[in-house]
Structures are given as C-alpha cells and as structure tokens.
Amino acid sequence: QICVVFSEELKGWCRAVIKSIMYCTDHYQTECFLVDYAKYIFVKSKDIRVALEAFMQIPYRAKKCRLYRTKPVTLRIDFCEDTAKIVPAKRWDSAATRYFQNLLK
Numbered sequence: 208q209i210c211v212v213f214s215e216e217l218k219g220w221c222r223a224v225i226k227s228i229m230y231c232t233d234h235y236q237t238e239c240f241l242v243d244y245a246k247y248i249f250v251k252s253k254d255i256r257v258a259l260e261a262f263m264q265i266p267y268r269a270k271k272c273r274l275y276r277t278k279p280v281t282l283r284i285d286f287c288e289d290t291a292k293i294v295p296a297k298r299w300d301s302a303a304t305r306y307f308q309n310l311l312k
Contacts, residue, residue: 209263212239213254222258223248243268279303290294 212223223239226247232260235252281296281303294305 209242209258211256211258211262212250214241214248214250216248217244222262
C-alpha cells in the first residue's frame with residue numbers, strides 16, 4: 208500500500224511503500240521506499256499519512272527494477288604482453304559501477 212511520508216532530506220512529502228517497522232527508544236521508525244525517487248529512507252511513524260486519491264493518480268517518476276543475469280566484469284592489464292582484456296569479476300568494483308551508471312544515462 209502506498210502512503211505519504213515526510214522526508215527531512217527532501218524537505219517535503221513523498222509517496223512511499225513501507226518496508227519494515229522497528230521500535231527505537233521512544234518512537235517507531237519505519238524504513239520506506241520512495242516510489243518517485245527510487246531510494247530508501249527511515250522516517251518516524253508520526254511522519255506517515257494516508258495518501259489522498261488525487262495524489263495517487265500522478266504517475267510514478269521512478270521504477271524499481273533488477274538486472275537479470277548481469278555479471279560484473281573488470282579490466283585485466285598484462286604489462287609484459289602489453290594487452291588489456293575484459294574478464295569476469297567476483298564483485299562490482301567502483302570503476303565498473305561508474306561505467307554502468309554512465310551507460311544508463
């Protein structure tokens with residue numbers, strides 16, 4: 208269910224899906240996924256409201272997606288043979304992540 212939460216960072220009300228609720232010392236805190244900004248934030252339970260129907264009619268600006276079977280690669284340089292090859296990697300390194308983000312843009 209979509210609700211409306213107040214984001215301190217964005218200084219405004221945003222549509223969100225509640226992912227989890229936890230108790231912190233004197234209040235409840237919820238982890239929310241902002242559907243228009245594609246990011247997760249934590250908000251206090253007092254900053255959650257029921258969304259008005261007119262607010263829900265606006266199309267979402269972001270879509271949650273996954274990259275099925277996309278594997279990380281890295282550049283392996285052999286200085287002796289003066290060659291460079293793209294080879295599979297075990298995890299995404301920062302250069303590969305930046306390169307992938309530039310491709311998406």
